[in-house]
Amino acid sequence: MKKHLNQDISRSAFWERLSRTRLKNYLKRVVGELMSQMSRSASIGTELLDQLGVSAIRIIDSSSISLWDGAKKTFPGTRTTAGIKWHACFNLLTGVMSWFELTPTSTNDRNCFVDLKSLRGELAIFDLGYWDYGLLWEIQQVGGFFLCRLKSNATIYIQEVVQGLSHQHVGKSLLSLKFKRKRANLIEVKAEKRLKGGKTLSCRVIGFWNPVEKGYHWYVTNLTVAAFIIYPLYRLRWQIELIFKACKNSLNANELTSNDANIIESLLLSSLVAHLASHTILEVGGETLDHDQKLATSFQRIAQVTVQLADDFVKFLLNSSRKYFDHLVQKITLFANEIFDPNYKHRETSLARVHRMLENGP
Secondary structure: HHHHHHOOOHHHHHHHHHHHHHHHHHHHHHHHHHHHHOOOOOOOHHHHHHHHHHOEEEEEEEEEEEHHHHOOOOOOOOOOOOOEEEEEEEOOOOOEEEEEEEEEEEOHHOOOOOOOOHOOOOOOOOOHHHHHHHHHHHHHOOOOOOEEEEOOOOOOOEEEEEEEEHHOOOOEEEEHOOOOOOOEEEEEEEEEEOOOHEEEEEEEEEEEEOOOEEEEEEEEOOOOOHHHHHHHHHHOOHHHHHHHHHHOOOOOOOOOOOOOOHHHHHHHHHHHHHHHHHHHHHHHOOOOOOOOHHHHHHHHHHHHHHHOOHHHHHHHHHOOOOHHHHHHHHHHHHOOOHOOOOOOOOOHHHHHHHHHHHHHHH
């Protein structure tokens, strides 16, 4: 504030302003407005969406942030005395957050989920923290698609064997079968689960042999794409962990040094604003990249560039003239080569791998 506004302010006055409910509510509106204005069209991977038959890929997860012990009354923790949990949904191809919720870390992930109606025509990828037959059925009912791991104690019955397994197992519970040895690299079945209220969940269950664990990893989906693409596609879920990590390490999302609930939320909301602002770097800088470079863009590297250009962003926001706008765009263009993995030609990224496999097969 002193540097950019040329305004003197004491440390106590600064923290007092941060503690105001008015500021917290304002930042919530800013995050909501930015999410609504961010581009929903992907500049990369659009052909991937066409081949999957979906309009977007959403990755959903949560990340916990430890707090000082004095915040335990408002934000009780689980593994720590106090903590806040950031639940979020991101567009995989743009990195833009489309939904979020802040709760104590003691809140179960299943109690927080994006509005199901927003998933119509889209693919939602999430982990076992959200496992629930009813959720899968509801996503299917609104015209959405899902991909997640199958819970190890799930009881789901084989209706049809597609590959990798004897047809004599039709009608049996899939996970009741004891796979003590490898049957095939890939097993695919069509399965069914009867739910309360006369509802029936019909889906595909695909198992991939893990040679290290000497067992199958099972995935459940209602996508109709080739079975071999399911595991590489699920691996893209890891991108949300990289976004969380980028926000914590570069955008100070884990630097919540207060016991005051309003200050805690305001600081975290400020980091979310910075993350959404960083999308500008991908949009502007991405225009200078070729197809393979775009597939290798890294949200962690984008966050690091955002930190480098923080002063330029602030100057533009405080002086919204053409001069500062052009200067910001010029600086982003100069940093364009920093937003993708420089080893992409020698080390295939997860997104590039899925793209290649959809084009050329396994």
